[in-house]
C-alpha cells in the first residue's frame with residue numbers, strides 16, 4: 001500500500017508519515033510544490049491523506065483541488081485531517097474545515113474524516129520557556145477552560161489505523177485525549193503554574209478569534225474514538241510531558 005500525504009512535510013504530516021512507516025506502509029510526503037501538478041504527484045498512490053497547512057486563507061479550495069486531483073489520478077481513498085468542533089462560525093479557520101468536510105463527504109471517494117483536538121505538543125515551547133524562566137506558563141486565553149488535548153503521536157497512530165484497517169469508510173472520528181484538562185492542569189503536570197496574558201498586538205485575526213472562543217468555551221473533545229482506533233489508552237498529558245522532557 002502507498003499513501004500520499006498532502007502537507008506531509010509539516011508537523012502533523014511528519015508524525016503521520018512515521019506512524020504509517022511503522023505500520024509498514026510506503027508513504028509519499030508532499031509539500032506545496034506538489035500543487036504544480038497534483039494529479040501527477042498523486043499518481044500510483046492507493047490513498048491520499050489531506051492535511052492543509054495551518055491558517056491557510058482558503059482551505060476549501062485546497063481540499064477541492066486535492067479531491068479533484070485524486071479523482072483524476074484514480075486514487076479512490078481519502079482521509080481528511082479536520083479539527084474538533086469544525087462548525088464554529090466564530091472561528092474562521094474551523095469553519096473552513098467544516099466547509100471542506102462537506103466537500104469530502106460529497107466527493108464520491110471512499111472518505112474518512114478525523115477531527116483532532118489541539119495537540120499537547122503545541123504547548124511544549126511555552127512550557128520549556130516557563131520552566132527556564134518564570135515558572136509560569138503564559139497563554140492568551142483562560143487557563144481554567146476544558147480541552148480534550150491530545151498527543152500528536154496518538155493522532156498519527158489513529159490515522160495509520162484508519163488507513164490500514166477496514167471499516168472506516170464514511171466515518172467521522174472526533175479525536176480527543178483521555179480526559180478533559182485545563183491549561184492550569186497542564187502547567188501543574190509540569191510543576192508550573194499558569195496565567196492568562198493578553199495576546200500580542202499583531203496576532204493573526206483568526207488566532208485572536210480562536211483565543212476569544214477558548215476564553216469562553218475551551219475546546220472539549222471526546223476521547224472514546226481515539227482509544228478505540230489505537231486499541232490502547234491514549235497518552236495523558238503527563239505521559240507526553242514525561243516523554244518530551246525526559
Ligand SMILES: NC(=O)c1ccc[n+]([C@@H]2O[C@H](COP(=O)([O-])OP(=O)(O)OC[C@H]3O[C@@H](n4cnc5c(N)ncnc54)[C@H](OP(=O)(O)O)[C@@H]3O)[C@@H](O)[C@H]2O)c1
Nearest residue numbers: 007008009010011012031032052053054083116117118119
Ligand atoms: N496544531 C494542532 O493542535 C491542530 C489540531 C487539529 C488540527 N490541526 C490542523 O492540522 C493541520 C496541519 O497543521 P500543521 O501544524 O501540521 O501544519 P504545517 O506544519 O503548517 O503544515 C505545513 C505543510 O503544508 C505545506 N504548505 C504550506 N503552505 C502551503 C501552501 N500555500 N500550499 C500548499 N501546501 C502548503 C508545507 O509544505 P512545504 O514543506 O512545501 O512548505 C507542509 O507540508 C492544520 O490544518 C491545522 O489546522 C492542528
